[in-house]
Each structure stands twice: as structure tokens, then as C-alpha cells.
Amino acid sequence: MSTTPHLDREILTTxxxxxxxxxxxxxxxFVTDSRERIRNLxxxxxxxxxxxxxxxxxSFKGSSSNIGASRLAELCSQIEVQALTGNLDIIxxxxxxxxxxxxxxxxxxxxxxAVG
Amino acid sequence: MSESRSLTILVADDTDSDRLILETIVxxxxxxxxxxxxGLEAVAAYEQERPDIVLLDALMPGLDGFGAARRIxxxxxxxxxxxxxxxxLTDTDSLVKCLDxxxxxxxxxxxxxxxxQAKIKSFNxxxxxxxxxxxxxxxxxRHNEQFLQExxxxxxVFDNVAHSGCLDASNVRYYLSSLAIFNGDVMVAxxxxxxxxxxxxxxxxxxxxxxxxxxxxxxxTFYGMVHKGFSMTDILREIxxxxxxxxxxxxxxxxxxxxxNFEKRRMKVWNGGLPDCFIYRKDDLSIVxxxxxxxxxxxxxxxxxxxxxxxxxxxxxxxFFMWSDGIHEARDSTGEMFxxxxxRAVFERNRQPEKAFDEILGSVQEFIGGGxxxxxxxxxxxxxxxxxxxxxxxxxxxxxxYSSLAEWDMxxxxxxxxxxxxxxLPLLLNVLMEVPGLRNxxxxxxxxxAELYSNALEHGVLKLDSAMKDTPEGFxxxxxxxxARLREVSAGYIRIHLQHSTSPGGGRLTIRVEDxxxxxxxxxxxxxxxxxxxxxxxxxxLVDKLCDSVRYLGxxxxxxxxxxxxxxx
Numbered sequence: 001m002s003t004t005p006h007l008d009r010e011i012l013t014t015x016x017x018x019x020x021x022x023x024x025x026x027x028x029x030f031v032t033d034s035r036e037r038i039r040n041l042x043x044x045x046x047x048x049x050x051x052x053x054x055x056x057x058x059s060f061k062g063s064s065s066n067i068g069a070s071r072l073a074e075l076c077s078q079i080e081v082q083a084l085t086g087n088l089d090i091i092x093x094x095x096x097x098x099x100x101x102x103x104x105x106x107x108x109x110x111x112x113x114a115v116g
Numbered sequence: 117m118s119e120s121r122s123l124t125i126l127v128a129d130d131t132d133s134d135r136l137i138l139e140t141i142v143x144x145x146x147x148x149x150x151x152x153x154x155g156l157e158a159v160a161a162y163e164q165e166r167p168d169i170v171l172l173d174a175l176m177p178g179l180d181g182f183g184a185a186r187r188i189x190x191x192x193x194x195x196x197x198x199x200x201x202x203x204x205l206t207d208t209d210s211l212v213k214c215l216d217x218x219x220x221x222x223x224x225x226x227x228x229x230x231x232x233q234a235k236i237k238s239f240n241x242x243x244x245x246x247x248x249x250x251x252x253x254x255x256x257x258r259h260n261e262q263f264l265q266e267x268x269x270x271x272x273v274f275d276n277v278a279h280s281g282c283l284d285a286s287n288v289r290y291y292l293s294s295l296a297i298f299n300g301d302v303m304v305a306x307x308x309x310x311x312x313x314x315x316x317x318x319x320x321x322x323x324x325x326x327x328x329x330x331x332x333x334x335x336x337t338f339y340g341m342v343h344k345g346f347s348m349t350d351i352l353r354e355i356x357x358x359x360x361x362x363x364x365x366x367x368x369x370x371x372x373x374x375x376x377n378f379e380k381r382r383m384k385v386w387n388g389g390l391p392d393c394f395i396y397r398k399d400d401l402s403i404v405x406x407x408x409x410x411x412x413x414x415x416x417x418x419x420x421x422x423x424x425x426x427x428x429x430x431x432x433x434x435x436f437f438m439w440s441d442g443i444h445e446a447r448d449s450t451g452e453m454f455x456x457x458x459x460r461a462v463f464e465r466n467r468q469p470e471k472a473f474d475e476i477l478g479s480v481q482e483f484i485g486g487g488x489x490x491x492x493x494x495x496x497x498x499x500x501x502x503x504x505x506x507x508x509x510x511x512x513x514x515x516x517x518y519s520s521l522a523e524w525d526m527x528x529x530x531x532x533x534x535x536x537x538x539x540x541l542p543l544l545l546n547v548l549m550e551v552p553g554l555r556n557x558x559x560x561x562x563x564x565x566a567e568l569y570s571n572a573l574e575h576g577v578l579k580l581d582s583a584m585k586d587t588p589e590g591f592x593x594x595x596x597x598x599x600a601r602l603r604e605v606s607a608g609y610i611r612i613h614l615q616h617s618t619s620p621g622g623g624r625l626t627i628r629v630e631d632x633x634x635x636x637x638x639x640x641x642x643x644x645x646x647x648x649x650x651x652x653x654x655x656x657x658l659v660d661k662l663c664d665s666v667r668y669l670g671x672x673x674x675x676x677x678x679x680x681x682x683x684x685x
Contacts, residue, residue, distance in 0.1 A: 022136065
């Protein structure tokens with residue numbers, strides 16, 4: 001099991017300072033966007049186009065890391081690497097893990113907002 | 117909020133949350149943000165808004181960041197638009213690909229606000245430097261173009277002033293390099309009214325405009341004075357004084373001036389600072405060097421200026437060569453200079469004097485080799501020729517551009533105090549030369565006026581007896597006496613009346629010279645009576661030959677000469 005934290009509090013705190021009143025909007029945007037990305041990946045994986053999968057995972061990795069969702073970014077990175085090496089069999093398992101992680105991150109983000 | 121001005125920054129990212137973060141950071145820095153969701157939108161936004169800096173996500177649907185970067189760099193043309201790639205790519209190949217596409221830097225995810233600020237600032241500095249560089253480059257190009265235009269105009273003015281003389285006369289050959297618009301060398305040549313030829317070669321210190329500026333008054337003074345019959349020393353003094361006044365300290369003009377008298381086969385030379393000139397004798401192919409014995413023009417104030425000249429007898433076919441130090445200092449590929457030894461060797465090898473000019477140029481060019489250009493090389497050759505051969509070519513070029521004077525008369529009176537110090541002839545000849553039809557007769561008119569004036573002065577005012585000149589001893593005494601009386605004269609006058617009228621085919625000039633003397637018995641002194649071989653009579657007989665008529669008026673103290681001219685055109 002990875003020791004990478006679910007949320008990087010430092011990144012989040014910085015973002016909150018920078019975004020000010022837009023912080024809520026950013027979180028909402030990220031959550032909506034990520035939900036769409038996971039749905040999209042679920043569609044792509046059975047089609048078996050490794051490059052398309054890799055790029056989708058890569059983008060997801062970028063946005064996750066920007067928001068401080070470090071473990072989610074790590075899972076995306078694993079999907080990206082497996083797709084790059086053509087090892088598609090293991091991807092559904094990683095995607096399921098990423099989906100669970102995303103749910104967790106969503107909860108944690110809401111908590112973060114609530115605590116302030 | 118920062119010390120730099122507000123910029124317009126394009127943010128292109130297909131991920132909404134990433135774009136939102138960047139937009140917010142950039143806006144908080146006080147910049148204006150334009151957003152794009154993919155590569156095509158980014159290119160369109162760039163075209164429309166021309167942002168100062170572009171932040172570009174590498175992977176985007178449609179046109180990706182690499183493609184968008186290429187298009188934006190094309191659109192930007194010469195101006196520098198920094199493109200910073202936003203990327204979570206970390207492998208070397210991908211980063212290299214970003215730079216190959218025209219990216220200037222990366223920003224890794226997760227974004228770091230401080231680093232982004234620093235990059236925007238740093239790229240803005242680079243952008244401003246580039247813009248300044250372009251503006252200055254354009255300014256330099258404009259200045260250079262203007263400079264060349266000005267030089268072209270100045271060269272035309274200069275050519276009009278400097279080359280209006282008789283450099284193209286049949287007995288003159290010259291080489292003046294045209295590589296630089298102004299190389300600091302000046303050549304002027306003109307015929308005196310007496311029919312002798314004056315030539316001056318000058319080499320100004322420096323190049324370009326400062327050198328050419330000095331050449332203008334030099335040429336203007338030279339032509340103005342030579343045509344009016346001034347002597348070489350007068351002309352040198354005038355030029356020296358002008359240059360001394362005009363040129364800044366440390367600027368001067370090395371020059372050689374000659375007065376070649378074809379009638380008497382003599383030459384006067386003044387060399388101030390130029391290399392030895394050569395007289396090349398036709399008979400024995402020997403060289404007589406003429407050294408510089410003076411300081412250049414424009415160095416000394418006129419009161420300490422030395423105008424003594426060297427005199428040489430020349431035979432028809434003898435040649436005079438003068439040059440600037442460009443020949444001596446011409447360098448070959450190893451940097452060695454041509455030098456005087458090699459120049460002398462050219463003459464030693466020469467067998468046909470008329471080819472010497474070409475052989476000199478040929479040797480120098482061969483010595484220099486193909487690559488180098490000799491942009492400061494001036495060479496002049498003047499040949500002693502028969503007077504009639506020189507005159508026909510040169511005369512036409514003497515007077516070209518004066519306004520015309522047709523019908524007029526004037527009276528000029530010289531008072532006692534002026535007899536000793538003032539020669540009225542150049543001044544009066546100057547007036548006559550304003551009449552276009554008389555310009556070709558300046559030599560003749562000078563002779564007539566000189567004879568009439570000296571008769572009036574010597575016999576009328578100074579009361580010298582021309583009979584004194586009948587013996588050689590008396591001749592000398594006559595002139596000693598003339599000097600003595602001239603210093604002491606305190607009474608008398610000479611009035612010179614000039615009257616000119618035109619006719620359809622030409623014109624008529626009447627010269628009447630009246631003096632304060634007692635006159636003489638005209639019956640003894642008709643023009644015919646003077647045409648014998650007496651010393652004293654030679655002058656007036658000559659006047660009679662040159663004029664339509666000469667007659668004496670009043671008590672013999674007034675003489676009137678009529679000179680008619682016909683228009684050849």
C-alpha cells in the first residue's frame with residue numbers, strides 16, 4: 001500500500017490563499033471534471049487503445065497533482081505507465097482503485113472546506 | 117502590483133481546474149488573462165489579442181501544445197513571444213520536444229506560484245530587451261539609410277564643386293578611388309587666364325564627412341582664384357587661412373600644388389606634407405624628386421605660413437607625378453607596405469614614359485592582391501605639352517556656371533595710398549569674367565589690362581621715363597626706381613573705365629585708362645611706332661595686336677582700347 005498522502009495539505013492551503021473566494025469553485029470544477037474523466041476512462045479501457053488511455057490518464061494526473069490529490073495523481077501515473085508499456089490487463093484494477101481514491105478525495109476536500 | 121507593467125497573458129489548458137488556478141495566479145499578479153481551452157483556440161486568441169506571454173498546456177485535444185507553439189511563433193515573426201509549456205511530462209524526450217516546438221521554458225504541475233511569478237518577470241525582461249533591440253536595429257537601419265542618402269547628396273555637391281575644372285584635359289591623367297564616397301583626397305585643376313595650368317592634390321586627415329567638408333572650401337577657393345588670375349602663393353595662403361579657421365585642431369590637409377606654364381616650359385611646385393613627387397624626364401628617363409618642404413595646409417596661421425615654391429624647367433613630354441600616401445601605405449596580405457622603394461623600381465623598369473601611370477597602378481594592385489581594396493589611393497600625372505594642345509581642351513571647362521552680365525559700364529579709380537599695396541587687375545578681371553562672352557578671353561584681357569595699367573602707373577603716375585629701359589643696365593635701374601617711387605607716391609590717380617555692349621553676333625568691350633600724368637606727344641608714339649624691337653614698346657604693341665583699335669585721347673594721358681568678341685555658338 002502506498003504511503004503517499006491522499007491530500008497534500010500544503011498545496012491545498014496555498015491554493016486556498018491564492019483562489020480566495022474562487023476556491024469553492026475550483027474544488028467543484030475539479031470534482032465535476034474528475035468524475036467525467038473517470039467515466040471517460042471506463043469507456044476507453046475496453047476499447048484497448050493504449051495511447052488514448054495513456055493521454056487521458058496523463059491529463060488526469062496533471063489536474064490531480066495541481067489540486068494536491070497526490071495519491072490519486074500517483075494512481076493515474078501508474079495507469080499512464082502501464083498503458084505506455086502496453087500492459088493493458090492490469091489497468092481495470094488500477095482504474096477501480098483510482099475511482100475509490102477519488103471518492104475519498106472528494107470527501108476529504110469537502111471536509112477541508114468545512115474546517116476552513 | 118509588481119514593479120513590472122501589466123501584461124496580457126494567454127493561458128491555454130483543456131483542464132478546467134488547472135486553467136482556473138493559472139488564471140487566478142496570473143490575474144493576481146496584475147496581468148490581463150486571455151483563456152483558451154485547446155490549441156486552435158489558443159492560436160486564434162493569439163492572432164486576435166497578441167498577448168505578451170503564452171502559457172501553453174502540452175497535451176490538448178485538437179491542436180496540441182506543440183503544434184500551437186509552432187503556429188504562434190510563426191505569427192509572432194520577429195517579435196519575441198515567450199512560450200512557457202505547462203506540463204506534468206518529466207521524461208527528457210518530451211521536454212526536448214517542447215523546446216523544439218519553440219517553447220522557451222516549462223512549468224511543472226503542481227503549479228508553484230512563486231516560480232510562475234519569477235518566470236513571468238524574467239521572460240518579460242527578455243521580451244522587453246528583445247523589443248528594444250529590434251527598435252534600435254530598425255533605428256540604426258533608418259539612420260544608415262539616411263546617412264547614405266545624405267552622403268550621396270553631399271557627394272554630388274562635392275563633385276560639382278571639386279570636379280568642375282580641367283582634370284579631363286588631354287595632358288592630365290588621374291586616379292581617384294571611388295570605393296569610399298569620401299576618402300579624404302581631393303584633386304582640383306584649372307587654367308589660369310594666362311594659359312598656365314594649376315593643379316592641387318590634397319589629402320585631408322581622416323575620412324568621410326569631416327574630410328569632405330574641408331575639401332569644399334578648398335575647391336571653391338581654388339577655382340574662384342585660379343580663374344581670376346591670382347598667383348599660386350596668394351591661392352595657397354587663402355586656402356591655408358580658410359582651412360586653419362574651419363578645421364578643428366588636429367585636422368589638416370597635406371597638399372601639393374603646381375603651376376605649369378606651357379608657354380615658358382616651367383613649373384612651380386609647393387609640397388606641404390605629401391610624399392615626394394617625381395618629375396620624370398623624357399630624355400634620360402631620370403627622376404627628380406620634389407620633397408615636401410612645408411607643413412600641410414591648415415596647420416599654421418597665415419602670418420607664419422611659408423609660401424616659397426620650387427621652380428623647375430621642363431621639356432615637352434616631361435611628366436610630373438604626384439600621389440597621396442595611399443600608394444606608399446598600400447599593404448599586401450602580410451601587412452607589408454608598398455613603400456617608396458617599390459615605387460622607384462616601377463620607374464626604373466619603365467621604358468615608355470606614357471605607360472608609367474598604368475604601370476604604377478598595376479604594380480600597386482598586384483602588390484595588394486585580389487582581396488584587399490585600396491580605398492585611399494590617389495595618383496595624378498601632368499604632362500608638359502605644347503600650349504595650343506593644352507588650351508583647346510581645357511579652355512572649354514574653365515567657366516561654366518556664372519550668371520551673365522551684358523550691357524554695362526563702370527569707372528574704377530585708384531588713389532595714391534593704394535598704388536603700393538593693391539593690384540586692381542584680379543578684381544577687374546573678376547568683373548569682366550561675369551560676361552559669358554568674355555570668359556574665353558580672360559588671358560587676352562588680362563594682358564591688355566596689365567599693359568595699360570602698368571603704363572599708366574609707371575609713366576603717368578610715377579613719371580618714369582621708358583627710355584631708361586633701352587639698355588639692360590637701365591632696365592634694372594628702372595625697376596629699382598619704380599619700387600622706390602611706388603613707396604613714396606602721395607598724389608595722382610588712375611581711372612579705369614570699362615564699358616561693355618552686346619551685338620547680335622557678339623560684343624564689344626571698351627577699356628579706357630586715364631592717369632594723372634602729363635601725357636605725351638602722340639605723334640611720336642603711334643602704335644605702329646611702338647611695334648619695333650624696343651624693350652619699352654613691346655607691351656603696347658602687343659595690346660594693339662590683341663585689340664581692334666587703340667587710340668590716345670586728351671593730352672596723351674588717356675588711352676582707349678576696344679576689344680570685340682564674336683559668339684562661336
